[in-house]
Amino acid sequence: MPSGEYDPVTVEAKWQDRWVDEDTYAYAEDADAVDPDTAFSIDSPPPTVSGSLHWGHAYGFTLQDFVARFERMRGENVFFPFGFDDNGIASERLTEDELDVRHQDYDRREFQRMCREVCEGYEAEFTEKMQGLGISIDWEQTYQTISPAVQRTSQLSFIELYDEGREYRQRAPAIWCPECETAISQVETEDDEQDSHFHDIEFDVVNSEESFVISTTRPELLPACVAVFVHPDDDENEHLVGEEARIPIFGQEVPVIEDDRVDLETGSGIVMCCTFGDQTDIEWYQAHDLDLRIAIDESGTLTDVAGEYAGMSSEEAREAIVADLDEAGALLDRRAITHTVNVHERCGTSVEFLVKDQWYIELLDKTDEYLEAGRQMDWYPEKMFTRYKNWIEGLQWDWSISRQRSSGIPFPVWYCEECEHVVVAERESLPVDPLADDPPVDACPECGHDEFVPEDDVFDTWATSSLTPLINAGWDWDAENGETTLDREELYQFDLRPQGHDIISFWLFHTVVKCYEHTGEVPFDSVMINGMVLDENREKMSKSKGNVVSPDEVVSKYPVDAARYWAAGSAVGDDLPYSEKGLRAGEKLIRKLWNASKLVESLTHEAPAEFDHDELHALDRWLLAELDREIDRVTEKLENREFSKARDGLRSFFWSTFCDDYLEIAKQRVREDDDDSAKYTLRTAHRRFVKLFAPVLAHATEELWRDMYGEEAASVHRAAWPEPLGVDADVAAGETAMAVVGALRKYKSDNQLSMNASVDHVLVYGDVRGFEEDISGVMHVEELETSSEGPPIESVVTGVDLDYSLVGPEFGAQVPDIESAIEAEEYEVVDGELRAGDAELDSEMFTIEEERKYTGEGEMLEAGDAVVIVRHGD
RNA sequence: GGGCUCGUGGUCUAGUGGUUAUGACGCUUCCCUUACAAGGAAGAGAUCGGUGGUUCGACUCCGCCCGAGCCCA
Numbered sequence: 001m002p003s004g005e006y007d008p009v010t011v012e013a014k015w016q017d018r019w020v021d022e023d024t025y026a027y028a029e030d031a032d033a034v035d036p037d038t039a040f041s042i043d044s045p046p047p048t049v050s051g052s053l054h055w056g057h058a059y060g061f062t063l064q065d066f067v068a069r070f071e072r073m074r075g076e077n078v079f080f081p082f083g084f085d086d087n088g089i090a091s092e093r094l095t096e097d098e099l100d101v102r103h104q105d106y107d108r109r110e111f112q113r114m115c116r117e118v119c120e121g122y123e124a125e126f127t128e129k130m131q132g133l134g135i136s137i138d139w140e141q142t143y144q145t146i147s148p149a150v151q152r153t154s155q156l157s158f159i160e161l162y163d164e165g166r167e168y169r170q171r172a173p174a175i176w177c178p179e180c181e182t183a184i185s186q187v188e189t190e191d192d193e194q195d196s197h198f199h200d201i202e203f204d205v206v207n208s209e210e211s212f213v214i215s216t217t218r219p220e221l222l223p224a225c226v227a228v229f230v231h232p233d234d235d236e237n238e239h240l241v242g243e244e245a246r247i248p249i250f251g252q253e254v255p256v257i258e259d260d261r262v263d264l265e266t267g268s269g270i271v272m273c274c275t276f277g278d279q280t281d282i283e284w285y286q287a288h289d290l291d292l293r294i295a296i297d298e299s300g301t302l303t304d305v306a307g308e309y310a311g312m313s314s315e316e317a318r319e320a321i322v323a324d325l326d327e328a329g330a331l332l333d334r335r336a337i338t339h340t341v342n343v344h345e346r347c348g349t350s351v352e353f354l355v356k357d358q359w360y361i362e363l364l365d366k367t368d369e370y371l372e373a374g375r376q377m378d379w380y381p382e383k384m385f386t387r388y389k390n391w392i393e394g395l396q397w398d399w400s401i402s403r404q405r406s407s408g409i410p411f412p413v414w415y416c417e418e419c420e421h422v423v424v425a426e427r428e429s430l431p432v433d434p435l436a437d438d439p440p441v442d443a444c445p446e447c448g449h450d451e452f453v454p455e456d457d458v459f460d461t462w463a464t465s466s467l468t469p470l471i472n473a474g475w476d477w478d479a480e481n482g483e484t485t486l487d488r489e490e491l492y493q494f495d496l497r498p499q500g501h502d503i504i505s506f507w508l509f510h511t512v513v514k515c516y517e518h519t520g521e522v523p524f525d526s527v528m529i530n531g532m533v534l535d536e537n538r539e540k541m542s543k544s545k546g547n548v549v550s551p552d553e554v555v556s557k558y559p560v561d562a563a564r565y566w567a568a569g570s571a572v573g574d575d576l577p578y579s580e581k582g583l584r585a586g587e588k589l590i591r592k593l594w595n596a597s598k599l600v601e602s603l604t605h606e607a608p609a610e611f612d613h614d615e616l617h618a619l620d621r622w623l624l625a626e627l628d629r630e631i632d633r634v635t636e637k638l639e640n641r642e643f644s645k646a647r648d649g650l651r652s653f654f655w656s657t658f659c660d661d662y663l664e665i666a667k668q669r670v671r672e673d674d675d676d677s678a679k680y681t682l683r684t685a686h687r688r689f690v691k692l693f694a695p696v697l698a699h700a701t702e703e704l705w706r707d708m709y710g711e712e713a714a715s716v717h718r719a720a721w722p723e724p725l726g727v728d729a730d731v732a733a734g735e736t737a738m739a740v741v742g743a744l745r746k747y748k749s750d751n752q753l754s755m756n757a758s759v760d761h762v763l764v765y766g767d768v769r770g771f772e773e774d775i776s777g778v779m780h781v782e783e784l785e786t787s788s789e790g791p792p793i794e795s796v797v798t799g800v801d802l803d804y805s806l807v808g809p810e811f812g813a814q815v816p817d818i819e820s821a822i823e824a825e826e827y828e829v830v831d832g833e834l835r836a837g838d839a840e841l842d843s844e845m846f847t848i849e850e851e852r853k854y855t856g857e858g859e860m861l862e863a864g865d866a867v868v869i870v871r872h873g874d
Numbered sequence: 875g876g877g878c879u880c881g882u883g884g885u886c887u888a889g890u891g892g893u894u895a896u897g898a899c900g901c902u903u904c905c906c907u908u909a910c911a912a913g914g915a916a917g918a919g920a921u922c923g924g925u926g927g928u929u930c931g932a933c934u935c936c937g938c939c940c941g942a943g944c945c946c947a
Contacts, residue, residue, distance in 0.1 A: 005910095261947090263875090279947080383879075387945075390877055394946075501879080502944055531879090531943085538881095538942065569898095570887075573879085575943060579886065581899045584912090588899095591912065599909035644887080648897065660914075667909085742915095749904065749915040756907050804892040808930055815930040 002601055002707055006594040008559035012699040016131050024715050025072070025136040027079040029488075040076035041491040042068060043469045043524070045499050045507055046083030046145060048461075049119045050090035053129045055533040055541065056500065058551040059576065062567040063530050063643065064498040065135045069695040070638045071495075072136070073721040079491055081141035081472050082130070086119045087150075087409050088461030094118060103406045104182065108435060111407045116146065129551065134560050134698045136717065143471055145464050146409070151431035153471050154464040155412040158401075159424050160484065160518060166362050167401075169422070173275075173282045174356045174404060175342075178300030178314075179349035183404030189351055192343040200268070200333040201325060203228065206244035206253050212237065213268045213332060217339060219325065220318040221274035222247055223306040224295035227254050227288065229271050231262040237270055248330035249321065250307065257288055276353035278342070286397075296352055358402035359411065359457070363513065367392050370509070373516050377497075378526040380641040381573040384501055391505040399510065401463040408458030414439040418449035427477040466510035469494050469523040484518065497524040501531060501573065528641055531575035538577050549578050561697045562586030568643040568696050589651055590700045593693060596659050597704050600686040603670045607679035613727050617669075618770025620681035621727050622734030623662045626653070627685055628724035634692055635721070643696070650692055658685065661738050665778045672777075688722045730770065737771035739864035740764055744779045747861055747870055756780055759872045761858070765791035766866025791867040793860065795850040800827065800834065806845045814839055 019025065027039075044064060047057055064080070072078040085091075092103055092111075095118040103111045123144070130137065143150060161167045174183045196217045204211045214228065228245045230237045240256045247254065254272075261280055262271050273284045275292050284290065295305045302309045302317045309317045325331040341350050363370070371392050379385045402411075412425035412432045425432045426440045434454030443450045467475075472494070474487025486492055499508060508527065515523035534540060535547040554563055565586030570576045613621065630653045637646035666682055669675040687709055694701040694716045705716035744762065748755060758780040765787050768775065776784040800822045808815060817837040821827050827836035829848070834841040854860035858871035 283947095387878055391945080394877075500944090505945060534943075536885090540943070575880075577886075579899090581886070585886095585898060588912065592910070595910035595913090597909085602909075648888080652897070659909090663909085664907090664914095745915055752904055754905050754907065755914070757905095802893090804931065806892090808892065812930050819930095 002594060002598045002704060006591060006700065006703075008561065008590070008699070011703045012134070012560050015699050015702045016134055019134075019136070019715070019717075020131055020139060022715075023138075023140070024717060025068075025078070025080060025138045027138050027141060028077050036490040038075070038077050039079060039490045040068075040071040040496070041079040041472070041494045042081070042496045042498065043472055043494040044082070044497075045503065046085040046143070046465065046468060047126070048088060048090045049084050049086040049122050049126070050094050051122070053126055053551060055549065055551055055578065057130075058133055058563070059533050059567050060498060060500060060530050061130065061135045062133065062564055063528065063572065064496070065564075065698070066568065066638070066643050066695045067496055067498070067528070067641065068136050069698065069717055070721070072717060073691065073694065073719060075720065078136075079141065079472070080137050081143070082127075082137045082139070083143045083145065083468060083471070084119070084123050084126070085145045085461065085465050086115070086123070087146040087459075087464055089403075089405065091115055091119050091146075092405070092407055094122070104180070106406075108407050108410075108433070112146070115407060119144075119146075132555065132560070133551065134564070136698070141472075145461075145471075148431050150464065150467075150471055151409050153467055153475060154409050154459060155425065155430045155432065156427060156475075156477055156484070157467055157470070157514060157518065158459070158463070159412060159427060159430075161361060162422075162424055164517070166517060167359055168362065169357055169359050171355050172358050172360075172400065173285075173353040174358065174402075176298065176352045176354040177344040177347065177349055178296075178298070178352050179347045180344060181298060182406075183354070183356070184344055184351065189342045190345040192341055192348065194341050194350075195336065195338050196341075198333075198335050198337050199322060199325070199331060201248060202330045202332055203245045203248065203272075205240065205256075206246050208243065210240075212240060212245075212270055214270050214272050215268050216272060217337070218274070218277055218318070219321045220302070220309075220314050221277050221295060222272075222321060223250050223252075223302070223309070224274035224277070224293045225250075225252065225254055225272045226275055226290045226293055227273040227284065228256045229259045229262045229273060229284065230256060231269060232258045232260055234262070234269055240270075248328060249324055252293075259284065259287070275355075278353075282353060292355060294355060298354060300352065356402070356404060358400050360398040360400055361463075361513070363395060363398050367395055370513055370516070373512050373522045376522045377524050380526060380528040381571065384504060384527070384529040384573055387501065387504045388509060391509060399460075399513075401460045402457045403460050405458050408461070409464055410434055410458050411455040413455040414452040415455065416444035416447060416449050417451040417453050419444060419447040421446035423452060428479045430477070462506055462510050465507065466514045468511065469515050470518060475518065486519075492519065493521055493523055493525050495525050497527045499527070499529065501529045504529065529573045531570070531573055534575050534577045536578055536580070538575075541578075554583065558583045558587060559590060559699070561590055561699050564696055564698065565589060565647065568647040570644055572641050572643065589655075590697060592655060592659065593689075593697065593700060593704070596654075596663065597686065597690075597708070599663065599667065600682050601708060603667055604679045604683040604686075607683040608676050611677065611680040613725065615677070616681060616727075617675070617677040618730065619662070619665060619734065619737070619774045620677050621729035622731065622771075623658070623681060623685060624725055624727040625729035625731055626657060626734070627688060628727060631688065631692065631722050631724050638695065647696055654689055654693075658689065661741065665774045668777050669774075684725075690716060691719055691722050694719075733767050733769050733771060736766050736864055736866050737768040737775055740766070740768060740775055740866060740868055741779060743861040743863035743868050744775075744781070744870070747859070748779075758782055759870060761785075761871040763787065763858075763869040763871075764863075764866055765789070765868070766863070768866070791852075791854070791860075791869070792856055793852045793854045793867065795852055797848055798851045799849040800836075801847045801849050802841075803845050803847075807841065810845070811839055
């Protein structure tokens with residue numbers, strides 16, 4: 001039995017171990033039992049393995065866990081798997097940092113082995129911490145995105161989409177670090193403030209005497225200049241649009257074009273476009289179908305396009321070109337500035353843009369369908385759909401899935417050395433690594449040539465992590481029947497997709513796209529979006545600000561259940577500030593539940609297992625009826641993923657109604673009268689409370705449940721969610737009785753009496769039938785009388801209360817007149833109608849406000865609709 | 875710079891057209907009441923970010939401004 005103080009350190013660790021050991025959260029996979037209607041499947045985005053678990057993980061998974069536990073108790077066969085996303089750049093960089101190596105120095109397979117080793121350590125730690133948070137994951141259902149099985153899935157996805165004509169290969173700019181000589185992704189770049197120089201360079205207009213000035217920090221890109229841009233609002237330079245400009249020294253002639261991406265504030269307001277100096281150049285190149293002039297190669301060396309400067313490094317070329325511009329009279333000014341440049345975060349070198357052949361998944365032709373797919377999902381909260389919608393409507397490019405990296409999941413592709421014909425792997429042979437494996441044909445089907453070049457790019461991480469529903473549902477190629485199949489079809493569509501709002505645009509969107517293309521179905525029934533965890537001052541936690549609070553720190557100071565309570569503290573989708581107060585409130589609730597449970601246990605040793613509900617004492621029926629209503633409320637809130645409302649409503653019902661109101665009365669009845677009705681009710685209600693709290697306070701409720709109710713040593717998390725009992729009660733009389741008790745408490749408090757001080761005489765004007773003994777028992781009333789007659793009080797009219805929801809629509813602009821008439825007391829009530837100003841209001845439109853005065857012996861207390869007269873002391 | 879979201883007592887939060895704005899934490903006062911003083915009772919504390927507008931009526935709807943978060947540039 002629960003005794004002493006609750007000891008979360010011991011209790012929580014004990015249950016966490018047993019839940020794993022006993023497979024408490026196992027998905028029941030036997031073929032007969034599995035059916036799509038009872039399987040509740042969750043597909044969480046697998047965390048990127050890039051370090052240790054942080055609050056974002058803890059918070060997001062805790063919210064999912066509320067749903068998982070709730071649905072499990074409702075009888076669902078919950079499939080709650082767990083994956084690690086460890087095929088990406090983040091994991092590579094973790095490996096490089098950890099082992100102090102460079103991926104370029106190893107071949108792909110060897111480097112991947114190193115990644116696996118490093119990631120395994122982190123994954124084990126991560127798993128332990130997830131279990132330490134009490135997340136009800138089925139640890140038999142785990143995957144790694146780098147595993148051969150997932151590589152097979154990912155490559156199969158590529159081949160399927162290729163065969164369906166959804167993928168194409170095209171030359172496009174890639175971000176390149178000239179120092180590391182590797183392509184990098186956008187996420188590996190960072191902004192850096194650097195000192196530089198603005199060079200004002202004079203450009204001549206072709207076939208004209210005119211010239212204009214361009215300010216640039218990168219004169220070495222002049223040979224790569226393919227256009228000049230003017231802002232549409234730039235009246236001064238508007239006349240240049242449509243002309244041709246001649247590049248000084250190099251002499252190429254380029255068009256002058258207008259575009260609103262020009263920054264009027266910078267330099268002269270006229271800007272050159274070079275292929276490629278920055279991201280905007282790429283946009284212009286694509287938007288205006290410009291020429292391609294590559295002036296800088298992989299090593300940062302000028303190419304033949306640069307003429308006499310070819311072979312120089314970009315720094316050397318810059319100095320030489322500036323000197324020559326000066327000599328030619330084209331350099332008008334040179335001044336120092338600081339500006340923001342994109343640098344490779346590892347080495348701080350400014351990035352360049354190179355043009356590479358890259359694979360794309362076509363999106364733009366089907367955005368309407370993808371938008372419709374998003375509409376078919378239930379969004380919690382609904383407002384987050386807007387982000388998905390805006391993202392799709394703003395899409396300008398197809399999805400580039402090529403990454404020029406030395407590890408990752410390889411493209412299952414070879415090219416004919418002669419004609420570049422694409423040869424993809426056989427589906428049966430997946431996964432393949434074209435760098436090590438041979439192509440499936442001996443000769444090119446197109447030209448007959450027998451030498452092939454392997455693709456050495458790897459997939460974008462999202463190309464794989466967008467397949468998690470298919471990975472979880474066992475999507476694979478059935479060679480016998482020549483089709484793809486789902487091994488665990490009952491899981492798909494997934495009932496719940498939980499994730500943060502920061503990854504709606506790429507992760508969720510790409511997952512919808514891929515799964516929709518492969519199955520023709522939207523992968524998720526519902527999407528639950530969580531907000532971000534902020535610090536106590538509502539600011540983002542970041543290492544540089546030093547305001548990061550780790551889950552480890554918190555869990556060492558507070559019970560995990562307190563953290564879970566805190567996590568349920570805001571509307572889903574809203575950001576949640578870290579809050580010690582929130583954690584302490586959780587701790588207090590756990591303690592209250594524990595202490596109340598001790599009391600209930602001590603009172604209900606010989607509680608009857610059954611009791612005719614109609615025979616229960618009025619107060620007991622009232623409590624169970626109120627609890628029925630609370631069960632309906634909590635269930636509805638949890639169904640709608642309104643964890644905060646479920647939590648707060650249940651907490652206050654438990655604390656105020658059960659502990660403060662009911663328990664105080666019931667314990668006296670049990671102690672004084674050994675009342676079976678009270679014992680039965682206490683036990684029945686308490687048992688239900690333990691279940692209702694279980695999704696949030698997973699550990700404390702498990703301890704209580706196994707101790708007090710654990711028939712066959714079963715977990716509360718496998719117990720059935722409570723259904724209302726349908727108990728009949730006089731709810732109004734109960735509420736009045738509680739109001740009378742409340743009024744008497746206030747009376748004692750106001751008169752500085754202790755709560756168990758006795759009161760001589762109480763007269764209640766109001767219906768508290770069946771509750772008289774309860775009131776006098778708990779409030780220590782010597783003599784309690786009730787009266788169904790009106791109280792002997794005078795009523796003084798103090799005003800008129802209008803029901804504006806009726807008066808407003810009816811009288812509109814007349815309302816101020818009515819109000820001022822009432823204010824001036826120029827109104828009368830005739831036959832139930834209120835006449836004020838020129839209006840006549842029906843009786844339902846107003847109520848007369850009255851102040852009740854009592855002049856008899858004793859003191860009058862107001863208790864809701866009832867009036868109480870107390871005589872005491874003398 | 876663009877899009878979306880959020881802004882409510884000191885702090886966190888509920889409320890999303892109907893007029894004394896919910897609750898928690900903290901604060902003040904009282905009460906050792908054999909589950910819990912880490913408890914109970916009562917109380918103080920908010921012109922609902924600012925500003926215009928729509929409306930008989932706005933915390934709620936609309937415009938603009940300010941602050942914060944996320945994504946995109």
